[in-house]
Amino acid sequence: EAGVTQSPTHLIKTRGQQVTLRCSPISGHTSVYWYQQALGLGLQFLLWYDEGEERNRGNFPPRFSGRQFPNYSSELNVNALLLGDSALYLCASSLSGQGANIQYFGAGTRLSVL
């Protein structure tokens, strides 16, 4: 069974540009989570989607946005890129947004902003 897949694996952008990251969850999972892992800052929760709806949002500005499609795949969009947006962006999926459900992670998209 395929795990969580993310694309692209690496991305280089310049300041001010926009970027779209993609995530396909494990088959049967309806919840998708996005995290930012910046150097020295650990994993920061960005967004949670379940059944096509945004259920929760971390402490990030509105230029970080996303959506979930009917097949439960998801996109993360970041507008007006800043140097500080350089990070590994991780997507995770789970059966539903319940506390004890395990989140399974993809390998991430490494974004470099120059």
Add this chain to the structure above:
Amino acid sequence: AQSVTQLGSHVSVSEGALVLLRCNYSSSVPPYLFWYVQYPNQGLQLLLKYTTGATLVKGINGFEAEFKKSETSFHLTKPSAHMSDAAEYFCAVSRYSGAGSYQLTFGKGTKLSVIP
């Protein structure tokens, strides 16, 4: 607010020695607790989780963790370190964030080095 503290951003052990990675959490209610491992250039992989019941939880690769409510701790241990255990380890707590939703909060991670 929920928080997770991992003591020591870097831990070094000799091959064959005990591995002890510390995690403390703040929570007003019993939480769900997780340990994840991240190998270089990879995503996170679940090692083990605690929900309810037995407080000593066994995970993959010989790791285990004990939930101690009185100490608000969930330390990760392994009796004998292998070179392949070198990675970054994250403790995480799942907390209820309202409207039927839960949020996973991670510690800042502990990088484990294993010395031959």
